[in-house]
Amino acid sequence: MRRCGKMAPAGGTTALLRAVVGGLRGPGRPLWARDAPQLCSTQAATKAPPTPPSPYQEKPWAYLESEEYRATYGDNPVWHGYRRNHKGAIPPQRTRKTCLRKGKLVGNPCPICRDRNLHVDFRNVKLLDQFICPHSGIIFHPTYTGVCMRQHKLLSKAITQAQEHGLLWLQVPYVPVPQEDFSNRHPAVGKTPPAPTLAPGHPWYPWYEWQPPPAADIARMRRLYKDYLKEKEPPPAVGTPMDTPPAPCVEPRGE
Amino acid sequence: MAALGAGGSAAGLARLRRVARTLWGWRARRGLGQEAGAAGGGEGGRPAFTDEVVQSLLCKMTGLNLQKVFRPVKMELKPPKYKLMTEAQLEEATRKAIEEAKEKLVMPPVLNEREPIDDVLAEDKFLEGTETTKYVFTDLTYSVPHRERFIVVREPNGVLRKATWDERDRMIQIFFPKEGRRVIPPVIFKDEHLPNVFRQDRHEDLLNMCIAQFEPDSPDYIRVHHRTYDDIEKHAKYDLLRSTRHFGGMVWYLVNRKKTDGLLIDMIHRDLLDDTTSLITLYHMLHPECQSAKEAKVQKLQGIDLIKVFVKTESQKEGYVQLALQAYEEAMATSTGS
Numbered sequence: 001m002r003r004c005g006k007m008a009p010a011g012g013t014t015a016l017l018r019a020v021v022g023g024l025r026g027p028g029r030p031l032w033a034r035d036a037p038q039l040c041s042t043q044a045a046t047k048a049p050p051t052p053p054s055p056y057q058e059k060p061w062a063y064l065e066s067e068e069y070r071a072t073y074g075d076n077p078v079w080h081g082y083r084r085n086h087k088g089a090i091p092p093q094r095t096r097k098t099c100l101r102k103g104k105l106v107g108n109p110c111p112i113c114r115d116r117n118l119h120v121d122f123r124n125v126k127l128l129d130q131f132i133c134p135h136s137g138i139i140f141h142p143t144y145t146g147v148c149m150r151q152h153k154l155l156s157k158a159i160t161q162a163q164e165h166g167l168l169w170l171q172v173p174y175v176p177v178p179q180e181d182f183s184n185r186h187p188a189v190g191k192t193p194p195a196p197t198l199a200p201g202h203p204w205y206p207w208y209e210w211q212p213p214p215a216a217d218i219a220r221m222r223r224l225y226k227d228y229l230k231e232k233e234p235p236p237a238v239g240t241p242m243d244t245p246p247a248p249c250v251e252p253r254g255e
Numbered sequence: 256m257a258a259l260g261a262g263g264s265a266a267g268l269a270r271l272r273r274v275a276r277t278l279w280g281w282r283a284r285r286g287l288g289q290e291a292g293a294a295g296g297g298e299g300g301r302p303a304f305t306d307e308v309v310q311s312l313l314c315k316m317t318g319l320n321l322q323k324v325f326r327p328v329k330m331e332l333k334p335p336k337y338k339l340m341t342e343a344q345l346e347e348a349t350r351k352a353i354e355e356a357k358e359k360l361v362m363p364p365v366l367n368e369r370e371p372i373d374d375v376l377a378e379d380k381f382l383e384g385t386e387t388t389k390y391v392f393t394d395l396t397y398s399v400p401h402r403e404r405f406i407v408v409r410e411p412n413g414v415l416r417k418a419t420w421d422e423r424d425r426m427i428q429i430f431f432p433k434e435g436r437r438v439i440p441p442v443i444f445k446d447e448h449l450p451n452v453f454r455q456d457r458h459e460d461l462l463n464m465c466i467a468q469f470e471p472d473s474p475d476y477i478r479v480h481h482r483t484y485d486d487i488e489k490h491a492k493y494d495l496l497r498s499t500r501h502f503g504g505m506v507w508y509l510v511n512r513k514k515t516d517g518l519l520i521d522m523i524h525r526d527l528l529d530d531t532t533s534l535i536t537l538y539h540m541l542h543p544e545c546q547s548a549k550e551a552k553v554q555k556l557q558g559i560d561l562i563k564v565f566v567k568t569e570s571q572k573e574g575y576v577q578l579a580l581q582a583y584e585e586a587m588a589t590s591t592g593s
């Protein structure tokens with residue numbers, strides 16, 4: 001950029017002088033340079049005041065009864081008369097993904113996005129009814145109504161929610177009457193008496209409590225250690241546990 | 256299970272009905288059958304919902320309006336089909352339609368609420384602390400009926416118990432899904448959302464959804480049915496259920512609770528005197544100790560006399576019923592006179 005006024009001095013101080021001359025506007029612009037005029041609308045304009053939130057946020061169904069709605073749409077559904085903009089005669093089989101990009105509406109928004117008072121909610125049944133075929137009960141395809149894919153998804157969810165809450169009609173499949181035995185006598189579903197071992201006082205598993213070892217094992221041990229036994233005869237076979245186990249005591253090998 | 260009702264010829268379906276009748280008949284004769292919850296205690300000789308006599312009376316009262324049973328429903332649009340038939344063919348087609356309608360009007364069972372399951376099979380205290388969640392073990396043998404399927408739960412504290420009815424229904428629906436049934440019951444069956452459905456006069460749809468979702472002896476099924484019947488009785492919307500499979504259950508409920516006046520007035524308004532006599536007969540069968548039953552037995556009353564005696568002794572809204580009867584008699588007199 002050429003400078004006027006001062007003669008460009010030699011060499012290394014050019015950048016420094018430029019900075020000094022440019023001042024607060026930055027190194028590339030002289031102090032007297034003004035901002036270029038705003039000639040076209042694509043340049044940054046003054047920000048518009050933010051739109052107030054819709055008064056029907058809490059009660060979206062109230063809008064469909066209001067004068068405003070009647071004046072705008074009359075008796076037609078909200079998507080009546082909407083035309084998509086696309087190249088060629090055959091429209092793409094999917095509408096646009098969403099009408100709201102970076103917080104702003106695109107050109108020619110879909111029938112729901114263009115009216116800020118229309119809220120897709122499972123409680124405003126009148127709006128949801130406009131997107132259901134009155135003859136077959138299916139939800140219209142977005143290419144028929146022109147809504148964006150995001151709104152179509154929200155609509156489908158709201159419609160199923162309304163059907164679950166009983167606000168919208170739902171086709172109920174015919175289920176024949178169940179023909180089974182309803183007496184509930186089978187042990188899988190009826191009362192089963194507890195096992196005799198599970199009476200109170202008995203341990204749940206027999207091995208929870210001490211049990212006397214089988215006689216064959218006692219005889220085998222006695223045979224193995226017969227040279228070291230203190231008593232000549234085996235102790236009487238008892239069923240109840242004693243304080244000390246009646247196993248044959250082995251003499252400690254000399255310590 | 257869904258194939259049972261959907262497919263099959265008329266003969267197959269008739270066979271099923273015979274089987275069902277013998278099953279119910281056997282249970283009623285044995286005295287083991289579950290009878291409907293009644294105002295008084297169940298006695299030995301008390302008629303059950305499944306008795307032949309009771310079923311025939313209820314069928315007569317339900318009626319058979321072919322236009323209503325086979326009314327068009329919202330579905331995929333197809334061009335209509337036209338058939339050119341002779342008189343004989345038309346009669347044959349009507350006969351077949353009546354048979355099919357009778358299959359559709361088979362009444363769902365009316366049962367007492369099921370007993371909760373709370374049996375403990377084992378208490379293994381040494382398993383305590385090893386797991387942090389419950390484990391549900393379901394027997395997945397395909398040929399076992401669902402009511403004989405063993406489903407047990409191992410709790411984190413080592414207790415092995417049988418699964419509760421809720422857990423059983425959920426597990427069976429997960430592994431053997433049935434058409435029209437969801438694992439978690441829809442929100443529509445909660446008490447706060449039922450009025451939305453009643454406001455739209457969709458009682459029949461609601462009851463069909465209830466049959467699809469719940470078992471006939473589950474508390475939710477019984478609760479939804481009772482609420483529906485109460486709403487119908489409150490607003491006198493009896494005609495909504497006429498010619499459907501739910502009418503019999505509704506009449507049984509009302510007669511057991513002695514709330515028959517509205518139904519009586521509705522029948523007289525629609526000139527259904529036969530239905531009124533059947534209703535009063537059923538009432539006398541279920542409440543044999545009441546005065547009108549004794550008088551009817553003694554005097555062997557028929558027709559309008561029976562109704563008049565019943566109205567004098569048993570009804571709460573006597574005035575309205577008398578008015579309706581008078582209007583009916585005047586209409587009969589003018590029609591016979593002119």
